[in-house]
Amino acid sequence: MTQTLGKNQDRISRRQVDKFAQRRAQLAASALQTLSELGYARTSMREIAQNSEFSHGVLHYYFRDKVELITFCVRQYKAECVTRYDQIVVTAGTAEELKEGFAEAMAGTLREDAPMHRLWYDLRNQSLFEESFREDVLAIDQSLERMIWRIVGLYAELAGGAPAVPSPTAYAVFDGVFQQALLGHLGGRESAADDLRTSVTLLLEQLVPSA
Template sequence: MARVSADERRRLLVQAAIRVMARDGVAQATTRSIVAEADMSLGTFHYCFRSKEELLEQVITTITSHTLAPALEVIESSGTLEEKLRGGLASYWQHVLDNPDEHRLTYELTQYATRNPALAEFARKQYRSYLDAHTEVIEALGASAGVTWTVDEAVLARYVTAIVDGLTLLYLNEGDTEMAGAAIELAAAQILALAGTSPTA
């Protein structure tokens, strides 16, 4: 392939890994199948990544960014707290509806890691990245809307992670778009109820 930077090679390998894992399953996603998908040599993989675990961490980081970046864009735009929160959730949920296989992959990765001793820390790191992403969203919401939260932000981040993770998994297995949308609306209302007043009020 044409000469590209190491960062670009890593990005292309991660995207190839996502496609292979979503299509064939995590267990079938060997380094050889991933480099074949990316049209690269096996040596390129080992040059870009120290281990398969490092690649998997980048897969999760990439998938998380697919939903985090658009949500933050909504949150940091103009509007009320309610508009920002509902808009951010809607942005995430639309990605679930448009890319169900990508989200199924995240759950498969968790189960794969917990059954593989060599990846013992991966699931912990995976959910740490979710908590970090939701903490960033919560902080951005508070700052952009000028409010504080009535509960500790670390606790709220775990609450939001549990809600989003649970509703996503339920939808992926149940497939009821209407009911999933109603549950997302309920989650938004509950989170809004945890918003306090402006610290300068």
């Protein structure tokens, strides 16, 4: 009887945890649009509440402060991004397919998700000054580096070559090229996405020179 009661309490507790997590994800998705439009410095919890269907009090119940909300939002979005690229790794059968798929995915996310990427770079820059962001930013950055390295590693395997640089360098190169393209896109350069696609293709070829 005691064991049954304990199991029931565990199930109830897990359901409560799941509901809490789902609600946080819901709130983050609603807040993300406002955050991506205004950026960190210009956005307050009250501003987020005014631009969503949730009250200021509800936001504060699920998130301690703006820092926790923003880092949760960016973590959630970047985790989805990593999953998209992992799908390319799973489906690519040749080096050419991988190269084209990766380049197209990078160009596509630049066109479709520029405000979200802008928020990520804003948060990463803020972490240089605000220690409260640093741990989360480093964790997100490492997940993105691992994602890039999976692409580079598989490309090398499929092409019969070997990466010419270590993982941190490969990530830094792709990240730098993407950030430049993002700046051009936000500045109205119509060719930014196409230029990025071309750059990503060339980079993969150069990072695996013996391919």
